[in-house]
Amino acid sequence: MHDLEPDTVSALEAPEFAAAQFVRWFREVAPYVHAFRGKTFVIGFGGELVQAGALNVLIQDLSLLSALGIKLVLVHGSRPQVNEQLRLKGLDQQFGRGMSPTDAAALECAKEAAGEIRLDIEAAFSQGLPNTPMSHAHIRVLSGNFITARPAGVIDGVDYRHTGHVRKVDADALRFAMERGAVVLLSPLGFSPTGDAFNLAMEELATSVAVALRAEKLIFLTDTRGVLDADGNVDTELARDDADSLLAEGALDEDTAFFLRYASRAVKRGVARAHLVPYALDGSVMLEVFTHDGVGTMVVEDTLDDLRAATVDDVGAILQLIEPLEADGTLVARGRSVIERDVENFTVLEHDGVIYGCAALHAYPGEQMAEMACLIVHPEWQGAGEGEILLRHIESRARAQGIKRLFVLTTRTSHWFLKRGFTQGGVADLPRERQASYNRSRNSLIFIKRL
Known part of the structure; x- marks a missing residue:
């Protein structure tokens, strides 16, 4: 505390109640810090979060997770940014949640959008202003060709061109980078052995990476609150079988169902926990990770x-x-x-x-x-x-x-x-x-x- 700037207000200078509350909170968080140190979290978020101006706050929270010894892989999306690039170039195509064909022009837009977002994220991690959560943070961000992709091919007579799926994740290289303290950043692009680039879905990429790394958590930051129960409250924990039943019933809204399907798939394939967390709530990742009930929906494997x-x-x-x-x-x-x-x-x-x-x-x-x-x-x-x-x-x-x-x-x-x-x-x-x-x-x- 002695290294803080003079105008910083500490808990000890706050009213007695606030100080006691701070100490109690810090003690309650300690078990989670011990439990997650050295574990791998994969964080997936769409371009909508960037568009909403929530990137800087998210990076500050993720920097704290990194400082606590949690290994991070960030997977960003770029759909709205790609769609804006297409619009500016006078092209009619627009990408939605589902899989769409990617022609050569759309692939160039995807590359441009991914490059811009990657630079924005790297810049956010490079902040170090005094009196901010990034003060004294020295975080290396590493990107690379960790993902081998394959073409989606021709489906129902439609050639999906440069739209692809994840073929292989270089898990050893990702672990090597994280063991040396780097935060790994992945864009929704993959490359084939022939050198071709393919447009990938962020959700599929994040799920594949989490499975390959046997991650402790896969966290999707979404524009929904999570899965809601009959009373409209967030269902904070779902067994995978229950999640699959909800998906089969078809009663969920489209966006929630889309993310829940990937969360269920991740847990089924060995990820310990998968979370749907609203990015609109300030500090939602911290609240989800360090409080008992969290603020979103967590999918876990059942006991079967x-x-x-x-x-x-x-x-x-x-x-x-x-x-x-x-x-x-x-x-x-x-x-x-x-x-x-x-x-x-x-x-x-x-x-x-x-x-x-x-x-x-x-x-x-x-x-x-x-x-x-x-x-x-x-x-x-x-x-x-x-x-x-x-x-x-x-x-x-x-x-x-x-x-x-x-x-x-x-x-x-x-x-x-x-x-x-x-x-x-x-x-x-x-x-x-x-x-x-x-x-x-x-x-x-x-x-x-x-x-």
Whole structure:
């Protein structure tokens, strides 16, 4: 407090009640600060927020989040700015919430609008005037070609030209930048391996980035209050299943439904929390993050997903997961009797009574080694990090049993294991009992990880 300018009024100089209120508030915020330090938030906002003049206040709040150790990825939109560029150039096309074709002229407008907004955001982060929330802030903003895009293609006979979808997010590069203290800024443009640029929807881009980073939060700043209940009050928390039911009923207004659909998709694919927060409310991000009830709508996964030990009742479902991979040679064939015998070694992922993933741990305690086998996630659930969840759980089980080295045998997925800390070994590295049962005709590759 001693470094503040002399004319700054501190809490201690305020009336006694205000001082007590300030201290109580600060103490209430502390648990959230501890919980979110080092976590990743993806913040998505449209060009409407910029157009409304709310950018500077937002950047001040985000700077504080960064100062508290929260890693930030900002994804901005630019629809109204693109539409203004099109109007100024005498072009009839206008972009709305839905997907529209992007011709060459519209793509140039999208590039110009994105460039202007990016510069405005960088300038806002560069403020440092005394007696403002940006005083003493030194925040680096980093942009780059982190997004690989693909063309939307021809849909119902319409060629969408330069409108695209996210193909790949360079999550490693994004983490590298954030680990070094940078705020990452992404514009709604992506690039193909051929060097073509594509116009992306901000909402899809923010969702894809949040999923790829396994973000703690995806926060959409919207021009709506959030999802309203029957009494017109904001529903501050929704289970994803309830959100999907509301969307299916079709009773929500168009803008709220649009954002809620992406929020639900993000949570389904592994993002811990997704929020719809009104940008018109001053400090809405801070209020949403640091107060118990928040001010917008938070979507969370319901409690139907479960990682648990398998029982004999799960044998049929495990066989259904395994059989397609046995048929194509990915896995060695096992019969029902083998699964029934070893079922206590299996862990399963379940959602609403449906088992969609499994893995088994076979221990060789005399040599402090264990084999992870049958790591499978149903194709409809792949890409959301469920394989990682199973791997971490198996590693935890192995450590609890005093296992020092975990090994896998694979013919198809060597790169997946290499990226997760396994190194290639040989038959001689296996436990003696496993060496005797190694099927040399399959010539499976052996990967080992020290725990």
